[in-house]
Amino acid sequence: MGQIYLDYAATTPVVPEVAEAVTDCLKKDFGNPSSMHRLGIQAEKRIRKAREQVSHLLRVEPEEIIFTSGGTESNNMAILGTAYDKGRRGKHCITTAIEHPSVLNCFAHLEKLGYEVTYLPVDRNGVISLESLQNALREDTILVSIMHVNNEVGSIEPVQQVASLLNQCKNRPVFHVDGIQSFGKLPLYPKEWGIDLVSLSGHKIHAPKGVGALYRRKGVRIQPILFGGGQQGGIRSGTENITGIVGMGTGADWIAGRHAENDRYLYELKEALVSGIRKGFPDAVINGDPENSAPHILSVSFPGAKGEVLLHTLEQEEVYVSTGSACSSREKKISHVLKAIGLNERTADGSIRISLSYLTTPEEIASFLPILTRSVQRVREYTRR
Amino acid sequence: MERVILIRYGEIYLKGQNRPFFERTLYDNIKKALAEFSGIRVTRAQGRFYAENYEEEAPVLRALQRVFGLVSVSPAYKVGKDFETLFEYSSKIMTEQLSRLQGKTPLTFKVESRRSDKKYPMDSMEINREMGSRLLEALPGLKVDVHHPDIVLNIEIRESGYLYHEVFPCAGGMPTGTSGKAVLLLSGGIDSPVAGYMIAKRGVALSAVHFHSFPYTSDRSREKVIDLCRILTRYCGPIRLHVVPFTRIQQELYKKCPDSQLTVLMRCYMMKIAEAVARREKATALVTGESIGQVASQTMDSLAVTNAAVSMPVFRPLIGFDKVDIVNISKRIETYRTSILPYEDCCTVFTPRHPVTHPRLEKILESEKLINGEELIQEAVANIEEIGIQPDRNLF
Secondary structure (H helix, E strand, O other): OOOEEOEOOOOOOOOHHHHHHHHHHHHHOOOOOOOOOHHHHHHHHHHHHHHHHHHHHHOOOHHHEEEEOOHHHHHHHHHHHHHHHHOOOOOEEEEEOOOOHHHHHHHHHHHHOOOEEEEEOOOOOOOOOHHHHHHHOOOOEEEEEEEOEOOOOOEEOOHHHHHHHHHOOOOOOEEEEEOOOOOOOOOOOHHHHOOOEEEEEOOOOOOOOOOEEEEEOOOOOOOOOOOOOOOHHHOOOOOOOHHHHHHHHHHHHHHHHHHHHOOOHHHHHHHHHHHHHHHHOOOOEEEOOOOOEOOOEEEEEOOOOOHHHHHHHHHHOOEEOEOOOOOOOOOOOOOHHHHHOOOOHHHHHOEEEEEOOOOOOHHHHHHHHHHHHHHHHHHHHOOOO | OEEEEEEEEOHHHHHHHHHHHHHHHHHHHHHHHOOOOOOOEEEEEOOEEEEEOOOOHHHHHHHHHOOOOEEEEEEEEEEOOOHHHHHHHHHHHHHHHHHHHOOOOOEEEEEEEEEOOOOOOOOHHHHHHHHHHHHHHHOOOEEEOOOOOOEEEEEEEOOOEEEEOOOEEOOOOEOOOOOOEEEEEOOOOOHHHHHHHHHHHEOOEEEEEEEEOOOOOOHHHHHHHHHHHHHHHHHHOOEEEEEEEOHHHHHHHHHHOOHHHHHHHHHHHHHHHHHHHHHHOOOOEEEOOOOOOOOHHHOHHHHHHHHHOOOOOEEOOOOOOOHHHHHHHHHHOOOHHHHOOOOOOOOOOOOOOOOOOOOOHHHHHHHHOOOOHHHHHHHHHHOOEEEEEOOOOOOO
């Protein structure tokens, strides 16, 4: 067997259907969607179709989708855009301790601008409590931002319940959900649930890098963070990345199709993975709640085996996983997520993230397990004395 | 009129009989450093070089400032040597300088002239005096100060007249390739690239050795070392990097030798392998970035032990440097930002908690016997990955 890629939460390969649609668009539709002539209109139609494809998956209106350059921009746009718009009414925001850096660093920036931010703690499973949210809410709370699925441990936050809780508030804050990891893998229906803003990313659903989207519920106001030619209703200026957008639309279609075929598929793979690991390593620690977490992310610690060394050992066998989240593995620090769920340094140090997609096969899991066993044993032979 | 760059070199004057060889090598190195500027002409006359026929001056100057063996460079006007022409360009230079002051006069100056053309009707004192007074007369806002002038206007009368007011220092040292070859132990940290730079500056060509402990260090650290080599090639030309698979030796040492000695033992083996590479590369010395006392493996006792591991001379140009001084040089030669990327040492498995700081040679030699060193070294050397690294073009 060739390489086994198990790092789909970091990024996914472009599937043939997407590559075809993107190539076709590159070759034929080079028009600027804002142009008055026929080529412009053709390009605009392409975008409209992609908008429909993405909105379909969320069960929202196509006009509620704004295309961006990716998840980071979507999160920036949602958080900064809301804070700038509501700054006069209040300056208090609520988020969680385990958000992605593209959320946390927006709030760090807002704090410098005089905003106040409450960071909700999570339990051992990486889940917030509605009670702590309730207690954090204030008259001047303008924004609540909570991720749907955590990228490092796969915990699922109760965003539907959060939405109904917020709906009972007198001064209802804007509710933003980072849906980048859950999009296409878990039901996420912002309109039905009462979520105002949802960030999405293309390259997590088999579309190219450099494209993302923000769902903005009709009537929710945000200030733009990019200024220019007034494209996409003035909310996101800049000539649309039409090939990326076409890729994202096709990717959304593709993943919706797989999900519709068998919505248990990823769960079954993960169950096989978890039981294999439990059998091989009674002392392995599954981080988060394996029963109630995202179907495609598994964080597991092998105490005594350093995650980074294990990663490279697996790499020698052409198996690709990650430690913590890809973004923080360049830093030497322990991941803020693993810290927040209460792992001690030794366990956190020995953790890797295995993430799946609809491209993963049961055979891959079956061949992965003995490689993992070998590799962990090999790494454990040499641990710091 | 033409813009030219005067290129001065120094030390190699001292080399007597070897002078033509040094000058030729230096000339070749200058040509290589300027290879990317098409149409540029480099000529040699009367103990200096001239660069002519280029488009933009600043990138050429920057490239020259990196050539070892050069002392300084000056962009100049090359003009006819009759006094009126000299005056015309002198006042052009001074007018430019005055306009940069934006009215904050006076601007102090002095004229310094030299003539190798002894048939010239005025001697240098006369030129200084005459040019000074003509400039004072013509340009309000100037003032003569022979002790601490803002501007020194240089006039040289040779086969043509040369006028300049700027002298930019160069790297100094000796032309690369005039002093043999050495092997640099390159870790990826701050020190070793600086050590390589300093030895290369003395005219020594470099090969590099990097010890790779995959999976205990990632391929990113290997890429980082390649990047560091590439920066060094800007100064010293092509480098052949030898990436040595070092994991097995570390694992063997870990299994069989006392924990506290691991670091010193590891370094002994690094030296031995580097020496083997040096023999293969026909290099005659090793270069390390060690400085006394910086870490446990760089105490005098540790250095004595690692030094005894090889018979080749080991050059340690940073031996008496403080870390801040090393950091400053690494910033100047532009290796710092790459050096501080955090990819190396991702693993502390082989780092003892309590390393010996005063190892005794007999004890280390005893420990060395605990593993099959010869065979492991041979295996490592046989599996070296060689990477030829050329200076990258389009640096500017």
